Amino acid sequence: MVGPVCRGILHLVMDAERLDGIFQRLTAAYGRQGWWPGDGDPFEVIVGAILTQRTAWRNAEKAIARLREVDGLSLGAIRSFSDVALAQRIRPCGFFREKAKTLKAFVAHVDRRDGGDLARFLSRPMAELRDELLSIRGIGEETADAILLYAANQPSFVIDAYTRRLFERLGWIRGDEESCDLRARLMGVLPRCPELFNEYHALIVRHGKERCRKVPRCAGCPVDDLCGVVREVGAS
DNA sequence: GTCCAGGGCCTAC
DNA sequence: GTAGGCCATGGA
Numbered sequence: 001m002v003g004p005v006c007r008g009i010l011h012l013v014m015d016a017e018r019l020d021g022i023f024q025r026l027t028a029a030y031g032r033q034g035w036w037p038g039d040g041d042p043f044e045v046i047v048g049a050i051l052t053q054r055t056a057w058r059n060a061e062k063a064i065a066r067l068r069e070v071d072g073l074s075l076g077a078i079r080s081f082s083d084v085a086l087a088q089r090i091r092p093c094g095f096f097r098e099k100a101k102t103l104k105a106f107v108a109h110v111d112r113r114d115g116g117d118l119a120r121f122l123s124r125p126m127a128e129l130r131d132e133l134l135s136i137r138g139i140g141e142e143t144a145d146a147i148l149l150y151a152a153n154q155p156s157f158v159i160d161a162y163t164r165r166l167f168e169r170l171g172w173i174r175g176d177e178e179s180c181d182l183r184a185r186l187m188g189v190l191p192r193c194p195e196l197f198n199e200y201h202a203l204i205v206r207h208g209k210e211r212c213r214k215v216p217r218c219a220g221c222p223v224d225d226l227c228g229v230v231r232e233v234g235a236s
Numbered sequence: 237g238t239c240c241a242g243g244g245c246c247t248a249c
Numbered sequence: 250g251t252a253g254g255c256c257a258t259g260g261a
Contacts, residue, residue, distance in 0.1 A: 013242085035247090048242095049242085052241085052242050052243090053242080053243040053244070054240095054241065054242085054243045054244080054256090054257095055241055055242080055243090055257090055258080055259095056242085056258095056259075057241080057242060058241090058243040058259080058260080059241080059258065059259060059260085060241095060242085061260095062259090063258095079248080091257090091258075092258060092259075093257090093258070093259095094241085094256080094257040094258040094259080095243085095244095095255095095256050095257055095258085096256090096257070096258080097256075097257085098243095098255095098256055098257090099256095102244090137245080138243090138244065138245080139243095139244085140243060140244045140245085141241070141243090141244095142242080142243060142244090143242095143244080143249080146242075158242085160243085161240055161241090161242075161243090162242070176255075201242085202242095204242095204243055208242085209241090209242090
């Protein structure tokens with residue numbers, strides 16, 4: 001539940017200028033991240049988005065490499081694996097039984113909706129595609145938004161634990177807001193540009209990994225001097 | 237041994 | 250509606 005005070009802070013401080021300021025600071029500190037899509041194919045991006053759920057990317061990469069070893073990075077390959085064989089293939093990423101089910105469910109959904117034509121499936125308007133993705137068991141808001149942004153190249157801002165933590169440290173949010181509210185606010189303020197959302201989210205993750213694992217603040221980080229300042233303004 | 241990583245689902249209350 | 254439990258490996 002989002003309280004009136006929190007909504008007020010969100011509305012007060014999360015403007016385009018402040019968001020751009022954070023983006024510039026993170027870019028200056030960490031450089032261009034250049035996440036997906038890059039040269040990756042959309043299905044591989046989708047597999048990565050699912051396998052990295054609550055998992056270090058390093059471990060998701062191991063699971064992807066194990067799939068690649070057996071040409072397992074296609075809808076057809078996922079379709080042909082048994083549930084058990086697929087789960088064993090992706091074991092290094094953890095939660096492997098659940099994630100195997102999710103991969104299977106995704107492929108089954110594309111088969112049912114578009115006869116296995118992934119490009120057609122991903123070409124839907126953003127809101128419609130998001131609803132389609134959220135209807136698949138194992139795909140929640142963060143994974144759906146990551147797929148929209150990094151596989152379908154649509155301007156959907158990804159709200160994850162790092163995003164939440166950064167804005168909480170800045171004092172812009174309380175931390176327990178609904179992801180959809182935070183996403184709506186960001187998307188209402190920022191230019192709807194997939195490249196911007198892609199790089200912004202990548203920078204937030206890089207920042208979160210590099211430093212600032214804890215709320216409320218960490219010394220010497222690129223946005224340290226901004227932390228907590230706005231919360232005091234918003235609360236007064 | 238403990239903690240955490242680019243979540244999401246289910247159940248009990 | 251929401252808090253808590255569960256899924257699980259691997260590295261620091």
